[in-house]
Amino acid sequence: MSDSTAVVGAGAPARMRRSRLIDRGFRGTTLVVGLGLIALLALMLVELTTGAWRTFEAFGLHFFVGTSWNPVSGREAFGALPFIFGSLVTSGVAIVIGVPIAVGLALLLNQVRGSIANPLTVFVDILAAIPSVVYGLWALFVLKPILDSSVEPFLIATLGRVPLIGALFRGKAQGPDLFTAGVILAIMILPIVTAVSREVIAVVPRDLREAALALGATRYESVRLAVLPYARSGIVGASMLGLGRALGETIAVSLVVGNTPRIGWSLMDPGATIPSWIASSFREATSVGLHRSALLALAVTLVVMAFILALLSRLLVSRTAELVSGPSADEVVTAAALPRAG
Amino acid sequence: MSATSGAVSLGPVRGVRHVKDVGFTVFLWTCAVLALVPLTWIAFYVVSKGIGALSWNFFTKEPAGPLNPQEGGIVQSFIGTGLIVGIATVIAVPLGILAGIYLAEYGKGPTASAIRLVAYVLLSTPSIVAGAFIWALVVVALGNFSALAGGLSLVVLMWPIVAIASEAVLRLVPQELREGALALGLPRWKTILRVVMPTAGAGLLTAVMLAVARALGETAPILLTALGNDFINTDFRAPTDAVPLRVYDYARTPVEALHSIAWGGALVLLAAVLFLAISARVLSNRQQKRMA
Amino acid sequence: MRKVEIVDLNAWFGSNHVLHGINLTAMPGSVTAIIGPSGCGKSTLIRCLNRMHEEVRGARVEGKVLFDGTDIYGDDVDPVAVRRRIGMVFQRANPFPTMSILDNATAGLRLSGERIQRSKLAERGERALQAAGLWDEVKDRLDEPGGRLSGGQQQRLCIARALAVEPEVILLDEPASALDPASTLRIEELVGNLKERYTIVIVTHNMQQAARVSDWTLFMLFGEVVEFGPTEKVFTTPDDKRTEDYVTGRFG
Numbered sequence: 001m002s003d004s005t006a007v008v009g010a011g012a013p014a015r016m017r018r019s020r021l022i023d024r025g026f027r028g029t030t031l032v033v034g035l036g037l038i039a040l041l042a043l044m045l046v047e048l049t050t051g052a053w054r055t056f057e058a059f060g061l062h063f064f065v066g067t068s069w070n071p072v073s074g075r076e077a078f079g080a081l082p083f084i085f086g087s088l089v090t091s092g093v094a095i096v097i098g099v100p101i102a103v104g105l106a107l108l109l110n111q112v113r114g115s116i117a118n119p120l121t122v123f124v125d126i127l128a129a130i131p132s133v134v135y136g137l138w139a140l141f142v143l144k145p146i147l148d149s150s151v152e153p154f155l156i157a158t159l160g161r162v163p164l165i166g167a168l169f170r171g172k173a174q175g176p177d178l179f180t181a182g183v184i185l186a187i188m189i190l191p192i193v194t195a196v197s198r199e200v201i202a203v204v205p206r207d208l209r210e211a212a213l214a215l216g217a218t219r220y221e222s223v224r225l226a227v228l229p230y231a232r233s234g235i236v237g238a239s240m241l242g243l244g245r246a247l248g249e250t251i252a253v254s255l256v257v258g259n260t261p262r263i264g265w266s267l268m269d270p271g272a273t274i275p276s277w278i279a280s281s282f283r284e285a286t287s288v289g290l291h292r293s294a295l296l297a298l299a300v301t302l303v304v305m306a307f308i309l310a311l312l313s314r315l316l317v318s319r320t321a322e323l324v325s326g327p328s329a330d331e332v333v334t335a336a337a338l339p340r341a342g
Numbered sequence: 343m344s345a346t347s348g349a350v351s352l353g354p355v356r357g358v359r360h361v362k363d364v365g366f367t368v369f370l371w372t373c374a375v376l377a378l379v380p381l382t383w384i385a386f387y388v389v390s391k392g393i394g395a396l397s398w399n400f401f402t403k404e405p406a407g408p409l410n411p412q413e414g415g416i417v418q419s420f421i422g423t424g425l426i427v428g429i430a431t432v433i434a435v436p437l438g439i440l441a442g443i444y445l446a447e448y449g450k451g452p453t454a455s456a457i458r459l460v461a462y463v464l465l466s467t468p469s470i471v472a473g474a475f476i477w478a479l480v481v482v483a484l485g486n487f488s489a490l491a492g493g494l495s496l497v498v499l500m501w502p503i504v505a506i507a508s509e510a511v512l513r514l515v516p517q518e519l520r521e522g523a524l525a526l527g528l529p530r531w532k533t534i535l536r537v538v539m540p541t542a543g544a545g546l547l548t549a550v551m552l553a554v555a556r557a558l559g560e561t562a563p564i565l566l567t568a569l570g571n572d573f574i575n576t577d578f579r580a581p582t583d584a585v586p587l588r589v590y591d592y593a594r595t596p597v598e599a600l601h602s603i604a605w606g607g608a609l610v611l612l613a614a615v616l617f618l619a620i621s622a623r624v625l626s627n628r629q630q631k632r633m634a
Numbered sequence: 635m636r637k638v639e640i641v642d643l644n645a646w647f648g649s650n651h652v653l654h655g656i657n658l659t660a661m662p663g664s665v666t667a668i669i670g671p672s673g674c675g676k677s678t679l680i681r682c683l684n685r686m687h688e689e690v691r692g693a694r695v696e697g698k699v700l701f702d703g704t705d706i707y708g709d710d711v712d713p714v715a716v717r718r719r720i721g722m723v724f725q726r727a728n729p730f731p732t733m734s735i736l737d738n739a740t741a742g743l744r745l746s747g748e749r750i751q752r753s754k755l756a757e758r759g760e761r762a763l764q765a766a767g768l769w770d771e772v773k774d775r776l777d778e779p780g781g782r783l784s785g786g787q788q789q790r791l792c793i794a795r796a797l798a799v800e801p802e803v804i805l806l807d808e809p810a811s812a813l814d815p816a817s818t819l820r821i822e823e824l825v826g827n828l829k830e831r832y833t834i835v836i837v838t839h840n841m842q843q844a845a846r847v848s849d850w851t852l853f854m855l856f857g858e859v860v861e862f863g864p865t866e867k868v869f870t871t872p873d874d875k876r877t878e879d880y881v882t883g884r885f886g
Contacts, residue, residue: 128619251562305743
């Protein structure tokens with residue numbers, strides 16, 4: 001008897017076909033939606049690039065190195081360097097101040113297990129959700145006055161006298177400046193850099209640390225010998241995530257940086273970053289001339305930087321996760337990179 | 343190290359090594375303080391400054407005229423945020439969950455890896471870029487700012503979050519459950535919809551909460567797409583206000599009374615976002631315990 | 635009750651050839667035990683009998699499995715339909731955590747798309763729980779979540795769940811290996827009772843269990859059949875020296 005109805009029952013072939021159809025339809029739908037994400041990325045890059053194209057055509061590479069920005073028709077000039085400069089400087093300050101603190105905190109959280117560590121970890125993670133406008137308000141009304149009245153004059157008076165780096169700390173403390181923007185950015189990137197660093201450090205197996213201790217190393221030495229070499233790539237990756245966030249931050253920076261396109265040595269002078277400039281100019285950007293296109297060109301510059309950083313950071317974090325056979329890179333990064341706000 | 347007696351010294355570590363060790367511990371604790379002080383300060387400051395602004399007017403009235411700004415409120419911002427984030431959520435959540443299902447349930451080949459990578463990259467999209475994208479695509483093309491455009495710019499940010507978080511949660515459902523359902527003669531799609539997803543239940547909710555928390559706090563994309571409005575607007579094709587946007591605008595004015603209202607707005611935002619973040623965490627812990 | 639005949643079955647995981655030319659018949663109303671050392675392919679074999687093997691990416695099957703004469707791997711046969719006639723119980727109990735005990739028992743019925751009245755469902759659930767020897771212990775708490783039961787009870791719940799869809803063959807993949815001795819004994823008793831109404835195939839790494847519970851025994855090594863015969867013969871006077879070595883504990 002080779003009648004397949006013996007196995008599947010009467011009326012089954014039609015039911016079966018329908019069921020297989022539904023199965024395939026379901027899978028197909030989820031696949032299409034998944035591919036939609038790729039389409040979104042492509043669409044975004046295409047839309048921004050086509051919008052920016054006229055500017056790139058008109059100015060070519062000069063767009064990236066030009067220093068004057070003038071949307072007035074007849075005298076149009078669009079050089080993005082002041083904004084690239086502002087972005088890199090403020091983010092640089094953020095990294096220099098923020099990363100060591102974040103890594104220190106991450107090391108501490110890994111070391112102090114038990115009743116203090118857990119709530120503290122949760123606390124820092126939740127702080128990652130604070131919206132940037134809240135940081136911005138606080139930066140404008142609390143941080144800036146403090147920096148302007150005490151910290152900056154102090155830095156100008158002390159470090160400002162030192163040869164070489166002194167050039168960074170000249171000028172007037174009052175008024176909006178790159179330094180203030182850098183400081184608020186440093187505070188803003190703390191939660192994410194701490195979270196990812198913490199995950200990356202936690203993944204280093206206990207036996208390595210214990211082996212170091214068993215050799216008679218002090219706590220500090222065991223961290224230097226056993227933990228940091230393994231976690232190093234991951235920490236750099238975490239810093240890149242922080243850098244990406246700092247570069248993309250618009251609102252908080254916009255409130256304290258002064259939105260003045262300029263390039264100069266001192267951190268105490270105002271400046272402008274790519275996002276802050278886009279936010280402050282877009283309303284005046286009419287369809288006549290290249291202004292709109294130029295702003296989109298700025299956006300393209302920014303997004304390419306952000307994406308490259310994201311890819312590099314993923315690579316670095318997975319390098320650490322590979323060295324150590326713990327959770328996969330994806331899990332480490334997902335666990336830490338998710339609760340971000342902007 | 344004792345050179346004379348030949349016995350191994352068991353005394354405490356002295357000298358440079360000790361100094362470095364202590365110094366290191368001091369450094370770690372300093373970092374902790376430096377990190378936590380500003381962050382907690384911000385939270386408390388917002389509460390103390392904002393609480394005074396929360397009044398009946400604040401929640402129910404539109405901005406008042408220049409002569410009596412303190413009488414006004416920002417009701418249009420609350421409604422606007424509801425509209426914009428609502429539009430974004432309704433679009434991004436189903437899309438995100440479906441993508442997450444693909445990655446978790448069918449996702450082992452190169453296509454899935456590509457989608458996963460793209461989702462991860464999209465996660466790092468600067469919010470102003472999401473705004474600029476929709477600005478170019480929708481606002482410039484249609485000629486006006488709108489709540490819809492605002493919602494779409496948030497979708498760009500929310501979709502990857504929901505997708506990645508959903509995948510993570512669905513993967514936590516033990517494979518044995520899927521096998522048990524398949525062995526009972528359930529087709530794949532039913533296994534996913536009726537067994538896997540309900541089991542992941544709270545986790546999926548967590549994914550949504552994380553995305554909404556992010557969307558609530560966004561200012562830059564809405565600035566470029568919904569523009570803002572001093573009046574209540576319920577037409578999704580028209581310019582609409584939102585709480586973070588209004589806070590940003592008021593912060594830049596020189597009017598003291600408006601600053602006060604801005605703190606109020608910041609407080610409400612902070613409370614909403616922290617509530618979502620904490621609830622998501624609590625739910626997630628409970629979910630993990632359930633599946634262990 | 636139907637008989638299951640395996641004819642020249644081969645299986646792969648990707649390019650890894652794990653089952654070689656298996657031939658076997660499971661008689662209705664009997665228990666056939668599959669034994670062999672770890673990695674010999676027992677679980678793979680049993681999973682080919684309800685087309686679960688192919689659910690793994692890259693897995694492949696060739697050959698025939700005749701369910702009362704019809705090849706379940708035939709072109710117009712739906713695996714989903716196969717699994718409703720050939721049920722399976724897994725090594726680790728996997729009750730659905732979001733469902734109550736009764737809902738777990740009737741899950742196969744409820745989710746099949748057939749419309750069954752609530753009263754009929756409860757009735758079939760009760761019958762299945764009784765057949766699985768769990769009814770007396772849970773009849774007063776049918777609404778409690780399935781996860782609250784002990785390990786042994788959860789496994790019997792899974793058996794009830796498999797029984798409720800009224801299959802004709804039941805496959806058990808090391809059903810008691812994660813349980814304590816008392817629970818194990820109960821499962822073995824259950825298998826003895828069930829064989830009156832079902833064709834049973836059970837994989838076990840525990841030889842004494844195979845000897846206690848089964849009528850026929852298949853001994854496998856490296857993905858091949860070494861010996862197949864009545865249990866008593868395989869354990870006392872096996873034909874093949876390798877079988878003798880295994881059942882006397884010289885390796886494995």
